[in-house]
Amino acid sequence: MWLIPLRAQDIKQExxxxxxxxxxxxxxxxxxxxxxxxxxxxHILTRVLQxxxxxxxxxxxxxxxxxxxxxxxxxxxxxxxxxxxxxxxxNYPTSTIYKGKLGFNKHYYSSIAMMNQEEAExxxxxxxxxxxxxxxxxxxxxxxxxxxxxxxxxxxxxxxVAKLHDERFLIVEYKGEHLRNxxxxxxxxxxxxxxEKSGNLFLLAWKKDQKGRDLCSQIKEAIS
Numbered sequence: 052m053w054l055i056p057l058r059a060q061d062i063k064q065e066x067x068x069x070x071x072x073x074x075x076x077x078x079x080x081x082x083x084x085x086x087x088x089x090x091x092x093x094h095i096l097t098r099v100l101q102x103x104x105x106x107x108x109x110x111x112x113x114x115x116x117x118x119x120x121x122x123x124x125x126x127x128x129x130x131x132x133x134x135x136x137x138x139x140x141x142n143y144p145t146s147t148i149y150k151g152k153l154g155f156n157k158h159y160y161s162s163i164a165m166m167n168q169e170e171a172e173x174x175x176x177x178x179x180x181x182x183x184x185x186x187x188x189x190x191x192x193x194x195x196x197x198x199x200x201x202x203x204x205x206x207x208x209x210x211x212v213a214k215l216h217d218e219r220f221l222i223v224e225y226k227g228e229h230l231r232n233x234x235x236x237x238x239x240x241x242x243x244x245x246x247e248k249s250g251n252l253f254l255l256a257w258k259k260d261q262k263g264r265d266l267c268s269q270i271k272e273a274i275s
Contacts (some may be wrong), residue, residue: 059104071136109204138187138214142196149188157185159214164188170210173225173256176266177213182274183221186213187228198222207238209253220251221274228260 059067078084089096138159146167149268152197155163156180166174168189177186190197191208199206211223220243235255242253256266264272 062104065078066124071100076202101145138180138185139196141192143187144193144196145188145190147254157183159185159187164190164236166210169258170225172258173223173266174211175271177221179210179267180213180270180274182215182217184214184216186211200245202241207241209238209242215252215274219268222246222248222251222253223270224254 058064065242074122075089078089079086085256108149119131140159142202143160143162143164145164149163149166149171151166151168151171151172153175155174157178158174172187174186177183187211188214193208194206197208198212199208201207203231207224209222213223217222222245224238224242239253242255245251246253252273254269259265259270
């Protein structure tokens with residue numbers, strides 16, 4: 052069969068064949084195509100169908116992920132062994148150091164990973180909160196030494212991890228207003244599910260939230 056390269060281990064043969072049958076049937080129903088033309092363009096058609104299958108696979112994966120995570124019948128659980136976090140006093144392998152003007156008293160390590168000005172302002176609000184025992188500028192792309200949560204396609208590394216005096220964790224992801232998008236919504240949903248399942252706290256923080264509250268007020272509200 053000239054569409055053999057479309058075989059995939061995660062698709063049953065009968066499903067793939069039915070998918071191809073319907074595609075070919077719809078193409079042949081067009082006035083500008085016939086079987087000889089399809090055969091002459093088989094390599095292009097195969098490539099197009101491969102891309103279409105990849106797109107459908109990603110869509111199905113995302114739909115299944117959202118169903119498992121966020122639907123009324125969600126089956127997601129939080130594994131303490133996999134998604135717990137502890138501060139290792141001997142390991143904070145950051146290659147870029149914050150050298151801004153703001154000073155901090157509660158960062159767990161003597162050095163702080165790089166932050167832009169708005170992120171530093173969020174960190175300062177965390178540092179000033181009386182319920183916070185200590186906090187860490189979370190490392191990016193470093194799953195061994197950072198807190199992360201799974202997304203539909205990758206891992207989500209929130210900006211800050213704070214330990215409260217009551218032993219709960221407060222996870223804070225700071226977003227500038229220009230970053231309010233679908234990716235941000237997914238991270239907020241993931242964070243809220245983790246918080247609900249683990250008994251900890253998650254905050255998606257903005258310089259000013261939709262209620263007009265500043266960072267300090269948002270953090271205070273999240274902890275209360």
